[in-house]
Amino acid sequence: MLRIATFLxxxxxxxxxxxxxxxxxxxxxxxxxxxxxAGKLNRIAVLAAEQHGETVYAQRFDGEAAGTPIDIxxxxxxxxxxxxxxxxxxGALTGVDVAVWPYLGHPRGEPWDSITxxxxxxxxxxxxxxxxxxxxxxxxxxxxxxRAWRDFALALPARDYARDERGEGAFxxxxxxxxxxxxxxxxxxxxxxxxxxxxxxxxxxEIDGVVWRHSRSGEIQSGGQLTIGxxxxxxxxxxxxxxxxxxxxxxxxxxxxDAMLSPRHQLGEHxxxxxxxxxxxxxxxxxxxxxxxxxxxxxxxxxxxxDYDAVLVVQAENYNRKDADRHAFTALAGLxxxxxxxxxxxxR
Numbered sequence: 001m002l003r004i005a006t007f008l009x010x011x012x013x014x015x016x017x018x019x020x021x022x023x024x025x026x027x028x029x030x031x032x033x034x035x036x037x038a039g040k041l042n043r044i045a046v047l048a049a050e051q052h053g054e055t056v057y058a059q060r061f062d063g064e065a066a067g068t069p070i071d072i073x074x075x076x077x078x079x080x081x082x083x084x085x086x087x088x089x090x091g092a093l094t095g096v097d098v099a100v101w102p103y104l105g106h107p108r109g110e111p112w113d114s115i116t117x118x119x120x121x122x123x124x125x126x127x128x129x130x131x132x133x134x135x136x137x138x139x140x141x142x143x144x145x146x147r148a149w150r151d152f153a154l155a156l157p158a159r160d161y162a163r164d165e166r167g168e169g170a171f172x173x174x175x176x177x178x179x180x181x182x183x184x185x186x187x188x189x190x191x192x193x194x195x196x197x198x199x200x201x202x203x204x205x206e207i208d209g210v211v212w213r214h215s216r217s218g219e220i221q222s223g224g225q226l227t228i229g230x231x232x233x234x235x236x237x238x239x240x241x242x243x244x245x246x247x248x249x250x251x252x253x254x255x256x257x258d259a260m261l262s263p264r265h266q267l268g269e270h271x272x273x274x275x276x277x278x279x280x281x282x283x284x285x286x287x288x289x290x291x292x293x294x295x296x297x298x299x300x301x302x303x304x305x306x307d308y309d310a311v312l313v314v315q316a317e318n319y320n321r322k323d324a325d326r327h328a329f330t331a332l333a334g335l336x337x338x339x340x341x342x343x344x345x346x347x348r
Contacts, residue, residue, distance in 0.1 A: 024283060024330045032334035033343060041327040044299065045070055046315040048230040049335050050238060051308065057338065058230065062180035062317070069209060069227040070315045074227030075296030077178050079197065079236070081121060083185050083222070085244075086152045086200045092188040096259075096275075104154060106178060111158050117184065119169060120177040121275040122264045125258040128159040129174035140175040140223070148217040153180050171273065173264040175223040178276065179257035182222020194221040204251055205239060207232040224296060230313050233294075233302045237311030240292075241304045248271070261292045282312075283333040286341065299328030307342045 028036060036044045045062040048055065060066055096118035107113050111126035119125035129138025138156045146152045153176040163169055170248045182193040189196050194212045202210060211227040212220050240261075241244065245254035263272035263279055270288075272279035278295045281288040282303060294302040299316035314331045318324035 008335050024326065024333055027330065027334040027337075029334055029338040032331060033061075035058065036265065036331070039317075041330060042312065042321065042323070043317040044327060044331055045317055046230045047331055047335060048234055048313040049310060049339060050234045051310040053238060055231075055234060057335065067209075067229045067231060069211060069229045069232075070300070070317065071213075071225055071227045071298075072198075072233070072294070072300040072302075072315065073296035073298055073319070074175070074224040075294040075300045075302060076222075076224040076228075077276045077296075078294035078302075079226065080178055080181050080185075080222045081195050082201060082236075082240075082252060083193065084117060084121065084181060084275075085252045086196075087185050087188050089253050089256065090189070090200075092190075093117065093184070100180060100184050103184045104150075105201070108154075108277050111161055117181065118275075120174075120181045120184075122168065123171050123173050123177065123273065123276075124169035124265065125172075125174065126158045126161040127153075127172075127174060127177055128131055128157045129176050130172045131175050132173050138174055138176045143176050143179070147215065149215045149219050149221075150183055150217075151177070152176065153183075162165060162244065171267065175243065178223035179219075179221060182220060185222070194224050200262050201236075201251060202232075204249060205232070205235045205246055209233060230315055231315045233315075234311050237294075237302050237304050237313070241309070241311060242308065282329065282336055284336045284341075289336065299324040299331075301328050301332060302328075302334060305336070308336070308339055309335075310339055312336065 017147060035041055047059050049057040088095060097116050100115050100117055100120065101108060101113050113126045127138055128136065130136040131140045133139060145150045156176065163171055185196060186193050213225040214220050239251060240257055243254040244250055244257045258322050260275040261277055262274050265273040267273055270281050278293050280291060280293060282291045289305055291303040291305050298319040299314060301314045303312045312332055312335045314328045316328055318327060
């Protein structure tokens with residue numbers, strides 16, 4: 001499915017009309033560095049790229065020591081999808097169709113009792129929760145003002161809700177739902193979410209020094225706001241790009257990576273959403289490339305490109321700025337243009 005999905009994305013991108021998109025600056029890597037240093041892209045802190053398993057570029061622009069971690073905000077949600085896949089592979093969860101409420105508390109009635117792991121992975125549950133609407137009962141800033149985020153999330157009302165012919169509810173971007181996924185993983189595995197991710201994924205990847213945000217009552221924020229270094233993000237991206245493998249060890253099943261990186265919702269003309277991962281095009285010297293990515297506030301991106309066999313990382317602190325994505329994608333395009341291109345487009 002991953003290869004099929006990538007092929008479909010490339011097919012979708014052939015329909016992109018340059019006249020309908022505002023062009024990004026066309027920077028070489030040297031010009032990109034100069035623009036960042038001059039502040040033209042505001043606060044981009046780190047750029048890094050690896051190709052064919054080797055780091056080919058790494059540069060720090062914020063004056064901090066190499067490896068100093070940065071809060072990647074909602075890009076951390078994609079790690080929760082990896083944790084769910086690990087819990088399923090370990091037999092702690094039976095699959096994505098399992099109902100979540102039995103792991104979270106007593107039955108509440110419909111439609112809450114029918115919310116599944118898949119619903120929360122796809123941002124398509126019945127919870128009345130939309131971070132993009134400040135008036136939404138479940139908007140994330142409301143949750144952060146409470147002491148116990150679990151209590152807040154479990155008390156959310158339901159929205160008008162219906163499933164389509166695929167069984168999908170309408171997309172609604174909901175950090176509280178991803179936080180609940182972390183709570184499900186904790187209940188299913190019997191470990192704290194951070195401890196489980198560290199043991200199951202970060203230890204094999206030789207990643208340490210990660211800092212998780214938590215509520216005042218000590219709950220781990222599995223819905224993002226993870227402080228982590230660029231080297232760690234390159235490793236995570238490479239493991240996903242290699243279908244769940246790392247140094248000969250199968251950390252996650254290939255079938256989970258395929259499912260995770262399959263489009264479930266179309267959010268824009270060429271933007272799709274899978275299990276807490278985004279499919280978004282990146283401009284390249286060849287035109288546009290299909291990429292799956294972790295994506296967070298401020299311009300924090302981890303993009304994987306199968307045809308290039310590459311992982312690109314942008315860490316930025318342009319938090320809550322409207323131009324954050326534009327600057328981050330400008331940086332991605334500059335990074336991509338500096339890489340060795342594929343010999344020929346690969347049909348998947």
